[in-house]
Amino acid sequence: MIYPERLVELFDELAELPESDPRRARVRDTLVTEHLPVAERIARRFAGRRGMAKEDLVQVATVGLINAVDRFDVSRGSDFLSFAVPTMMGEVRHHVRDTARLVRMPRRLTELHLSVVRAGTDLTQRLGRTPRPSEIAAHLNIGEDEVCEGLEVGNAFYSVSLDQALSGSTTGLALTDTLGVEDADLTRVDDRETLLPLIKDLSERERLILGLRFVDNMTQSQIAQRVGVSQVHISRLLTRALERLRWGLATTPGDHPKARGEIVHASA
Template identity: 45%
Template sequence: MVAITTVKAETGTTELPEVADPSKVAPRDARELSRQFFDRLATLEEGTPEYQYARNTLIEMNMSLVRYAAGRFRSRGPEEMEDIVQVGMIGLIKAIDRFELSREVEFTSFAVPYIVGEIKRFFRDTSWAVHVPRRLQEARVQLARATEELGSRLGRTPTVKELAELMCLSEEEVVEARLASNGYTSASLDAAIATGEDGESVLADFIGADDAALELVEDFHALAPLIADLGERDRQIIHWRFVEELTQAQIGERLGVSQMHVSRLLSRTLKRLREGMLTTR
C-alpha cells in the first residue's frame, strides 16, 4: 500500500494528493489517482510548484505504461532498451501535457499510442547503420567525456537529464548520441553461437518475427479514443455490428430506419475511424 496524504497549495484553495513514492503505485491505483491529478492540474497555473508537483507525480505514476510499450522491443538488448525507455518517457510526457479529462477516455488508452509512436519515430529517424551524421559523431565524443566526468563525480551512471545539462543539449540529442555510440559495433548474422552440449547455431537462427497480436493490441489502444469521440448513435451502431454481430437489416429495425441508411451511417463512421487511425500512425 502506497502512503497518500493531502497537501494544500499556497492559495489554500487547491488540494493535491501527496504520494510517498509515485513509481510504486499499482497500475489500478494509478488510473484513479491520475484522474484526480489531471483534475487538479487543469486548475493550477503552469510553472508554479504545485503545478510541477502534480505533473511530475503523473509522470512517475504512469512510468509502467512506458515499460509496457517498450517491452515489445526487448529483443534489441538491455543497452538499447534503456534508450527505448527514455524515448518512451518523452511520449508519456507529451501525452500528459495534451490530455484532457473532458475527452472521457482513460489516460492509458490515450497515452500508449503517443509512447509507441515516439519509439517508432525514434527508430525511423535514427537508423544510422550505414551513415552517422557528423553532428552525432561529435556528440558521441562529447557524451563519452561527460559520462566519464559525471560518473567519477557522482559515483554512479549519470542519467540522460544530468548528461543533457552538462552537455548543454536536449535529452533527445543525448539519446541520439548514445545510440550513435552503439552504432559502431555490429555482428554478422553468420556468427556462431554456442547452444550448450557442444551444440552451435548462427545468430540468424534466433531472429524472430513480428507478433501480429502485439500489433492488434496497439491498434486497440489507438482506436479506443477515436470510438470515444463518436456520437452515441454511431458508437451503438459499431457495437451492434461488430460486437453483437447484427446484420444491417437488424440494426435498421432497432433504429427504425432502412438498411440502406444503416449502410451509409456505417460507411461514414468506418471512414472516420480509418482516417483517424492513419493519422495516429
C-alpha cells in the first residue's frame, strides 16, 4: 500500500501556510484524521496490559499524532511515518509506565489474604510463636491449601525492582541480569513474511536498489555507479521505496512490530 501523494501535498501546504491563515487548521485536522488508523493500531499493541483500556490508549496515541503533525519538518526530507510512529509510541509507553497499576486480585482472594493475616496475628499473640498453617486453617475453619493460597496472594500486592540485588548473591547480581532476551531471529521471520508482498508491489528498479543497499550492503554511491544514475536519484528512489513499505506495514491489518516505524533508513 503506497503512502498517498495527497498527504505529502498536504504537509507541503501546511508548511507554507502562516499561523494566521484559517486554512491551516483545516489542513492540520485533515492530516490528523487521515493518520488516525496508525494511532489506533499502536494503541491495540498495548490494550489490556495492566488494565489499560484501548479507548484511553487511542486518545494518548492521538495526542502523540497531533504533536507529530505540529512538529514535522518537511524541509528535512524524511517521511512523516518514520517521525510520527516513534512519537506516538513514546506517548503510549509513558502513559502505561505512569498509570499502570499493580496486579488486581479477585475480591475473594483479597478477603482471604486479610483473614489469614489477621488470624496469624491473633494466634501469634495467643501462642507466643508463629502459628502453623494447620493452626490457622483450624482457627478459620478452612483448608490448609486455602491458607497457603491466602499467604501467597500477599506477594501480588508488592512490586520488586529489577535492579534489586538477588538474595544470597555475593557479586551484586540483580534480578534484571537473570532475564532472557528477545530472539531477534524470530522477529525477522515475521518481518520477512510481512514485507514480501509489499516488496513485490514495488517497481523492478526499486526492488533492485533495495537489494543492493540492504542485502549486498552497497553504499548509495556504489549503487549509482552500478545502476547508471546519480547518487541523488538513488537517494530519492530509496526514500520513496521505504516510505511505501512503512505505509503498507502501518496500515496492513494485524499487529506487526514494524508498525513502529523501525524499517531501516537508507544511508549514504
